[in-house]
Amino acid sequence: MVRIECYSAPTSLREALQLLAKYGDRARVLAGGTDLVLRLEGVDRDLEGALVNIKQVPGLVGVRAVDDVYRIGALTTVTELREDPVVAEHMPVLADICDHFASGQIRNAATIGGNLVNASPAADLAVPLLLLDARVRLASLEGDQPRERELSLGDFFRGPGVTALEAGELLTAVVVPRPPPGFRARMRKAGTRPAMDISIVSVGVGFCVDGGLIRDARVALGATAPTPLRCPAAEKTLEGRPPDAATARAAAQSAVEAARPIDDVRASAWYRRHLVRVHLEREVLHVGRG
Ligand SMILES: Cc1cc2nc3c(=O)[nH]c(=O)nc-3n(C[C@H](O)[C@H](O)[C@H](O)COP(=O)(O)OP(=O)(O)OC[C@H]3O[C@@H](n4cnc5c(N)ncnc54)[C@H](O)[C@@H]3O)c2cc1C
Numbered sequence: 371m372v373r374i375e376c377y378s379a380p381t382s383l384r385e386a387l388q389l390l391a392k393y394g395d396r397a398r399v400l401a402g403g404t405d406l407v408l409r410l411e412g413v414d415r416d417l418e419g420a421l422v423n424i425k426q427v428p429g430l431v432g433v434r435a436v437d438d439v440y441r442i443g444a445l446t447t448v449t450e451l452r453e454d455p456v457v458a459e460h461m462p463v464l465a466d467i468c469d470h471f472a473s474g475q476i477r478n479a480a481t482i483g484g485n486l487v488n489a490s491p492a493a494d495l496a497v498p499l500l501l502l503d504a505r506v507r508l509a510s511l512e513g514d515q516p517r518e519r520e521l522s523l524g525d526f527f528r529g530p531g532v533t534a535l536e537a538g539e540l541l542t543a544v545v546v547p548r549p550p551p552g553f554r555a556r557m558r559k560a561g562t563r564p565a566m567d568i569s570i571v572s573v574g575v576g577f578c579v580d581g582g583l584i585r586d587a588r589v590a591l592g593a594t595a596p597t598p599l600r601c602p603a604a605e606k607t608l609e610g611r612p613p614d615a616a617t618a619r620a621a622a623q624s625a626v627e628a629a630r631p632i633d634d635v636r637a638s639a640w641y642r643r644h645l646v647r648v649h650l651e652r653e654v655l656h657v658g659r660g
Pocket of ligand 1: 399479487
């Protein structure tokens, strides 16, 4: 039986932040509920604080181009990301993964903010957003006024289910800088089915090809360590080399060495390393072919 002291659906950011400030670590933000509701039936069963439904807070939905960044509201659902023309044109690697995310029903409810704050090492939106150098905006109250700080997504993830979000803070948006001209990226989610499955491993790579050589290389891995992560060693291996088979092999080797996978019910650590190698090698060649 879940015992919740206060349920509230605030209609302004300030009101939401006031509730979060009042209840501190006894508050839970409710977005799509696809992760939280399961927690309330499990680890958070004895929550005696507040459930703050943020669905009516204005300004948290949708994708907008603002100056040299794209701003994605925290409540934007996976379905909305999948159908958004700005995402399709400028962040296709993010649109593509939405096709492999859960089922239609879950995609209609699941939000980008919830996916990141839930901080599963296998969170599907994390890898494309790491490739896109995304940052998160975190709001809290200063006195009686909302203020925001910004953090790179890499710094936001701290461990399985743990983020840099502090008590009283709300993730309001994900900010993606415009990728460099000619930047191409791909992600591969390895699971037992094409969708409706948690990743065994996910691998993403992106770069530009300039004069036949790779530049702005980015590599990201999911489900291979306590958090989704960028892989600077593999990026260094790619930088300045042609996108050929030898480069792909070398980058895959660097990524395998950086991965720290575990054995669990879905796969052994050995198999996860194998998948990182195979998929990264393939994806480097795919991106190189354009
Ligand atoms: C059947 C099923 C299939 C799934 N398949 C996948 C899959 O394929 N890939 C995948 O990555 N995930 C999958 N998930 C997990 C889940 O759907 C996603 O992680 C989803 O994006 C969570 O978003 P939400 O809006 O439902 O979050 P919620 O459940 O509402 O919240 C999740 C957590 O984030 C906090 N939170 C939410 N929004 C904010 C915010 N703006 N600021 C601060 N804290 C916030 C909540 O308090 C909670 O702790 C699946 C879940 C189910 C039930």
